Every structure is written in structure tokens, then in C-alpha cells.
Amino acid sequence: MSSEEGPVVKVKKKRGEETLKKLKTNDMLDGRRVIEQKGDTLYIPVKEGGDENYRLKKRRIKPTPFERISNKIDLPKKMEEHLPDRWEKVGDVVLIKLPDSLYSKKELIGEVYAEVLNAKTVLIQKDIQGTKREPNVEVIYGEETETVHLENGIKFKLDLSKxxxxxxxxxERVRMAEVADEDEVIVDMFAGIGYFTLPLAVHSKPDKIYSLEINPVAYRYLKENVRSNRVEDIVEICLGDNRNFPKTYIADRIVMGYLHDTHRFLPKALELLKEKGVIHYHTRVADTEFPGKVEREISNNVDGGYEIMKIHKIKSYAPHVYHVVADIKVG
Ligand SMILES: C[S@@+](CC[C@H](N)C(=O)[O-])C[C@H]1O[C@@H](n2cnc3c(N)ncnc32)[C@H](O)[C@@H]1O
Incomplete structure (x- = not known):
């Protein structure tokens, strides 16, 4: 341990978890220094910016998890350079992308990542396929691929091999927790295991959510998650292709959390929406085509009056391609 000066942000402890998640998502957290607490105030180290009054305070340095992984792993220098310095941790399962050059050492790598990141299982994530978004993974440490991920007071159970x-x-999951009013009827057209259904149901507590899902495995977890988060009275789950859901004009709000030609599903969304309502339309777009392509996808598929209230980037999907969401007010 040594000391180093650096910027921190100062937040009340009750806002600590939320602030940490935002800093992590935006890659602003400085993992080399420790978070300190005085009374009910947290001092969180950030890479830049921070609170002017506190930026010169001494903060202790600790090795990042990746530095601990590199220190622990016994590999030739040339191989070590290719070790993944990013991963996803979902519940107590870690997913990494492993370059071919390290494949022969996968067991050792799995063991060290599991130990440092405190995971029961480590998976190599290869790709995600088809309309049902099924991952292609390989277990390199541990056995169990089912886990429960806790986030924003919600339990998301799923099997990461499926x-x-x-x-x-x-x-976006945090935003969805706050968008709806209590008297709303919502349709989540691509519900998965409840990525958006659960934050909406648990925190916004609308009148009803119809959650449509085509994949029987996701449907099974969705059902279990609805039960374990105690929102069975709000959420009604339907297994099947959302395009077969009857034309009902029941929804005040529609969530379209899908990224593969989502515009093909806009006519169906309009058959489910009341005369006036909101659609959260997700899509992928290249940086150079943002936001024009999104606006065209909407104008080509939504007749009549509508207004795009907001289009924003959620995350990078591939080099120069973004996952974006447009909030469309129809009617
Ligand atoms: C995996 S989610 C997308 C990711 C999610 N937005 C998130 O935040 O992580 C998309 C879900 O839509 C489902 N799906 C795809 N086409 C569908 C359709 N026509 N009807 C109902 N569900 C569908 C897939 O099976 C999948 O579970």
C-alpha cells in the first residue's frame, strides 16, 4: 500500500450504491484507490473531475482486481499481455472473452479469475445467437451456471449458459424503474427474464404489465423472478411470439427492448397501444447515422401523430455502433 493524491466524489452513504454503479458504467471509478467513509459520507475515488475541495486529500492505493489477477497468474510475459482486463460479473458468475492465444491456459485463467473476483463459475463468452438471444459459452471454472443477480433491490435469476x-x-433498467405512473397498463414486448418488467413492476408499481416472451427458458425464469420479487399481482406473463398477441389497444406504455430489426415490430406495438401512449423503442445504430437512421425507422413505421421526446445512447454495442433508445409519444 502506498499513498497518492487524487480526485474523489463526496456522496451521502444512502446514495453510494447508485453513484458507484454510475461511475462504473461510465468508466470513471478509480479502482486503484479505496473508498473512504466518514460519518454518513462516502469519498469515492474517480479518475478525473471530482469534488474540488477534496481532490488533494491523500487516499490509499490498492491494486485493481486486474493487477491482482496479473500478479497471481503464472504465464509467459507474451501471453500475460493478452489477459482480458474486462469482464462481466452477473451474480456470482464471471464472463470473459478469451483470445485464442490463451485458450490452452483456460483452466488456470478460470481458477485465478474466480479466486480474485470471488466467483463460483467462470465462463468464456463466445457470441449470442438468434432471435432468442441464446449465448454460446464454455465453462472454464466451476460447474453451476445459474445465479441470482441483485440490482436496485431486484433479484434477477437466470442461467448464463442459456x-x-x-x-x-x-x-436503462434504473430509468425504467421510475418512468411509469401507478394507473398505467404496460406491455413489455421482449420481456426476457424481466430485465425491464421487474424494475417497472417493483418500483413504479403500475396497474398491469403484460410481459411477452418467445423463449421457453427465459419464460421459466421470468415466471420465477416475478414470484420471488412479489409482483405476481401486477405482471401477467405470456409465452409466445408477441406478433400473435391479440390487437387490443390496451397499453399506455410499450417497452421494445430488442435490437434486431426492432422496427418490424412497430406495427404490432401500435396495435397494442391506446390512442395515446409512449413507446420505448430500442435499436442499434452506427455513430455516423445517429440519430437520423433511428428517426427514419420510426417515421417509416408509425403513421399519424407522434413526437420523439428523446433519443439517447445506452451503451456501445460494437466498435462505432450504439445501442440506443427512443422515447416516442404517440397520439
Ligand atoms: C434478451 S432480451 C434483450 C436484452 C434486454 N433488452 C436487456 O436489457 O438485457 C430480448 C428478448 O426478446 C425475446 N424475443 C425475441 N423475439 C420475440 C418475439 N417475437 N416475441 C416475444 N419475445 C421475443 C428473446 O427471446 C429475448 O429473451
Missing amino acids: LMFSSGNID
Whole structure:
């Protein structure tokens, strides 16, 4: 341990968890220094910016998890350079992307990542396939791939060898927790295990949410998550293709959390929305085409009066491609 000066942000303890998540998502957290607490105030080290009054205070340095991994792992220098310095931790399962050059050392790598990151299982994430968004993974440490991820007071249970969980969507899950009013009827057209259904149901407590899901495995976890988060009286789950859901004009709000030609589903969304309502339309767009392509996808598929209230980037999806969401007010 040594000492170093550096910027910190000062927050009340009750806002600590939320602030930490935001800093992590935006890659602003300085993991080399420790968080300190005085009374009910936390001093969180950040890479830059921070609170002017506190930036010159001495903060202790501790090795980052990646430095601990590098120190622990016994690999030739050339190989060590390719070790992944990013991962996703969902519940107590870690997912990494492993370059081919390290594949022969996968067991050793799995063991060290599990130990340092305190995980029961480590998976190599290869890709995510098809409309049901099924991941292709390989277990390199441990056995169990089912886990419970706790976030914003919600329990998300899932099996990471069969289903995906995008940590990068945390801001959108937190936003969804607050968007709806108590008297609303909502349709979540691509519910998955409840990525958006659960924050909406647990925190906004609307009148009703219809959660539509085509994948039987995701449907099974959605059902269990609705029960364990005690929102069975709000959420009604439907297994099947959302395009077969009857034309009902029941919804005040529709969530379209899907990124693969989502515009093809806009006509169905309009058959489910009341005369006036809001659609949260997710899509992918290249940096150079933002926001024009999103606006065109909407104008080509929504007739009549609508207003795009906001379009914002959720996360980077691929180099120069973003996952974005548009809030569309229809009617
Ligand atoms: C995995 S989620 C997308 C990720 C999610 N937005 C997040 O925040 O992580 C998309 C879900 O939509 C489901 N899906 C795809 N096409 C569908 C359809 N036509 N009807 C109902 N569900 C569908 C998939 O099975 C999948 O579970």
C-alpha cells in the first residue's frame, strides 16, 4: 500500500450504491484507490473531475482486481499481455472473452479469475445467437451456471449458459424503474427474464404489465423472478411470439427492448397501444447515422401523430455502433 493524491466524489452513504454503479458504467471509478467513509459520507475515488475541495486529500492505493489477477497468474510475459482486463460479473458468475492465444491456459485463467473476483463459475463468452438471444459459452471454472443477480433491490435469476444479461444496460433498467405512473397498463414486448418488467413492476408499481416472451427458458425464469420479487399481482406473463398477441389497444406504455430489426415490430406495438401512449423503442445504430437512421425507422413505421421526446445512447454495442433508445409519444 502506498499513498497518492487524487480526485474523489463526496456522496451521502444512502446514495453510494447508485453513484458507484454510475461511475462504473461510465468508466470513471478509480479502482486503484479505496473508498473512504466518514460519518454518513462516502469519498469515492474517480479518475478525473471530482469534488474540488477534496481532490488533494491523500487516499490509499490498492491494486485493481486486474493487477491482482496479473500478479497471481503464472504465464509467459507474451501471453500475460493478452489477459482480458474486462469482464462481466452477473451474480456470482464471471464472463470473459478469451483470445485464442490463451485458450490452452483456460483452466488456470478460470481458477485465478474466480479466486480474485470471488466467483463460483467462470465462463468464456463466445457470441449470442438468434432471435432468442441464446449465448454460446464454455465453462472454464466451476460447474453451476445459474445465479441470482441483485440490482436496485431486484433479484434477477437466470442461467448464463442459456440466457444473456447485459450489465451495460444498468442505467436503462434504473430509468425504467421510475418512468411509469401507478394507473398505467404496460406491455413489455421482449420481456426476457424481466430485465425491464421487474424494475417497472417493483418500483413504479403500475396497474398491469403484460410481459411477452418467445423463449421457453427465459419464460421459466421470468415466471420465477416475478414470484420471488412479489409482483405476481401486477405482471401477467405470456409465452409466445408477441406478433400473435391479440390487437387490443390496451397499453399506455410499450417497452421494445430488442435490437434486431426492432422496427418490424412497430406495427404490432401500435396495435397494442391506446390512442395515446409512449413507446420505448430500442435499436442499434452506427455513430455516423445517429440519430437520423433511428428517426427514419420510426417515421417509416408509425403513421399519424407522434413526437420523439428523446433519443439517447445506452451503451456501445460494437466498435462505432450504439445501442440506443427512443422515447416516442404517440397520439
Ligand atoms: C434478451 S432480451 C434483450 C436484452 C434486454 N433488452 C436487456 O436489457 O438485457 C430480448 C428478448 O426478446 C425475446 N424475443 C425475441 N423475439 C420475440 C418475439 N417475437 N416475441 C416475444 N419475445 C421475443 C428473446 O427471446 C429475448 O429473451
